Amino acid sequence: MTSTDSTRSRWIRLLILAVVAVALAHALDGVAWRSARLLSVNDKDWGRLLRSMGYLPTWGVIALGFWLQQRDHPQRSRYAWALLLGPALSGGVAEVLKLLIRRLRPNPDVFEYAFRPFADGPLSNRGMGMPSSHTLVAFAGAAVLAQLYPRARWLWYTLAAGCAATRVLAMGHFLSDTVVAAVLGVAVSTLYWLRWVEPLPAP
Template sequence: MRYFTLCEQAVLALSLLAIGFLLIDPFMLERAGRLSDSACDFFKFVTDLGRSHWMLFPTAAILVFAIVMRRRHLGFRNEAAYGLMISATGFAFVSIAGAGLVAVLLKNILGRARPKLFDTVGHFDFQFFAFESDYVSIPSGHATSIFAFAAVIGIFWPRGRLLLYTLAAWIALSRVLIGVHYFTDAVLGAILGISFPFLVRDRFAARRWLFEYAPGGGYRLRAPRVQAWLNWPEAVRRSQAHTGQAAAGRPSRPVSFDGRLRGA
């Protein structure tokens, strides 16, 4: 099977982005302006779910709590339990906060005009390094945060990914439907929000923090009991035992992150 080269991928991505800018953005803005008042009120309520405060503050509080309790309650079991809590909440905090920070930096560097300026400057006006509230449209911070949150929870709970990403998509779309972002703003925010936690997971796995590389490729949590509690696919949990068998000289079947046996 032939895969796209990096150059071909870049051309395809730029083409899709151009289509979004030239066709989809003005169309979605026009359709958003035709929504009823009740629909606008509903999406204004939905859009607040994309704020990062309710994701980061509890996560930071749990992280601090676990660090304090780990120092006060010594013992192998307590240390392991609080260590797992610290790793999990640390991963979530770094993923969501990091994605949000990158979004803020990109917003101010790119300086795309918000939709409310469409009638005066159009939808393709960029003021690089403007650092003005009217020129921080791309990427959508709400879309970035909610998709980062969905990616983090989806990494821990793979069976819930469809539901999580569907909810995140509606929350991101609400930014478009209430007229504060263009469609491409939300899409690029979603891409950033999804990508960043997976980059963080890779860095964690390289250091064997919370995650590790699975046999034959992919990633998995280092705690089998947590896998069972999160209802991970049985094939992934069996791979823990397979690792031990491989170490003893018995062959094991490689398992990918999503729980499918490779080569099956």
């Protein structure tokens, strides 16, 4: 098998895994809606820590710190840009998809998927939850860190998953909102990395 065939096969496997994960998340939305509730999660220190992984300025600070460490190697500034632009682009993708999908956030009293008509504020994503912006940003940033520091990838993705969990616990999103966002966040940052960053030597 050639290198190209191997890469294509790997991407196909990842795509199948992503589709299965999204389908399973939708199947479990009702269970998560009923049993995974902690409305005070954002009042707890650990909850604020995890949610901040989906806060874009957090990645701006991380990118700045990386740039300061690597500023003697101008070419490596691409790594710092990846830490900022990967999450930023992903956040933009989330906002556009919310306007297109238009699925509302969970109703705490009734489990249902509700959608806002396009005629009702076509350019407003107020109250929309698919996909989760926080989760998309968190997983996009984690994907870049996983490229830079692969031995610690489990840590970056655990923090991103924690961010997703806070959004479900707070009833801000359905489980499927966060799983779709996780898949998209990793995809956007990985594609960005492969297109603009990968040719550089490791830091």
